[in-house]
Amino acid sequence: xxxxxxxxxxxxxxxxxxxxxxxxxxxxxxxxxxxxxxxxxxxxxxxxxxxxxxxxxxxxxxxxxxxxxxxxxxxxxxxxxxxxxxxxxxxxxxxxxxxxxxxxxxxxxxxxxxxxxxxxxxxxxxxxxxxxxxxxxxxxxxxxxxxxxxxxxxxxxxxxxxxxxxxxxxxxxxxxxxxxxx
Numbered sequence: 545x546x547x548x549x550x551x552x553x554x555x556x557x558x559x560x561x562x563x564x565x566x567x568x569x570x571x572x573x574x575x576x577x578x579x580x581x582x583x584x585x586x587x588x589x590x591x592x593x594x595x596x597x598x599x600x601x602x603x604x605x606x607x608x609x610x611x612x613x614x615x616x617x618x619x620x621x622x623x624x625x626x627x628x629x630x631x632x633x634x635x636x637x638x639x640x641x642x643x644x645x646x647x648x649x650x651x652x653x654x655x656x657x658x659x660x661x662x663x664x665x666x667x668x669x670x671x672x673x674x675x676x677x678x679x680x681x682x683x684x685x686x687x688x689x690x691x692x693x694x695x696x697x698x699x700x701x702x703x704x705x706x707x708x709x710x711x712x713x714x715x716x717x718x719x720x721x722x723x724x725x726x
Contacts, residue, residue, distance in 0.1 A: 581680065581695040583609055589671040590644065593659045595652060601642070601665060606693060607719025608641035611677055613687035613701065615648035616658035621686040624706050628688070629662050631710065639718050646677050648685055692719060 583603060590598040603609055612628060614621040632643050645666035647655040652669035659666055667675055680689045682701045688709040689701035698716065699709045 579680070579697045579700075581676065581691060581697070583691060583693065583695045585675065586644065586667065589668045589675060590665050591668045592665055593656060593662075595656050595669075597668070598665055603642055603644075604693070606640055606642045608639070608693065608698070608713070608716070609691045610641055610643045610713065611646055611680065611689045611691065611701075612643055612664075612706075613646045613648065613681045613685050613689075614658075615685055616654055617649065618685050624686040625661060627707070628710060629664070631714075633663050639714075639716070640720065641713075646672055646675075646681070688713075690716075 586609075587601070587603060588597075590601040590603070592598050614625060616622070628643065636642065643664040645655075645659065645662065645664060647658065647666060647669065649655045649658060649669075655666065655669050667677065672678070680697065680701060681687055682703075686706040687701040688699070688706040689697060690699035690709060690713050692698055699712050701709055704712070
């Protein structure tokens, strides 16, 4: 029964994110990818656990932005989320990073309920599709993609599992923030 739920969660996650993103034909994406994303595009899309916009999120001051693709209905996500949240609480200032949830739940209400188990913010549920972040999602969830503060993909969640990305991130040097907004 558990295997069926896991398979269902992975298939649903894949269908959700692949339906939102354009197909990439570049097969040369490595763990670092080299792709870029305009991180400043997220500055007006961050919400807290109550769904309220977060104006002082500090993304521009962080050396790294980790984008966490997850959903409350996904058993592997429910296992990985506490690990990621604990690391976030203990290290966000030491390593100068921020995590943003990109949720594959069916509604904002489900996402906000799931966020009660996390210490980090999310991309506004209504702005996920227009954010362009789906192109960096892997084929299933949980998924973790790491960007530097200029938007360059450093650890590509399309090519590694969430736990592998977190372990690789732990080895990256602390990086300062303060990116010029263009």
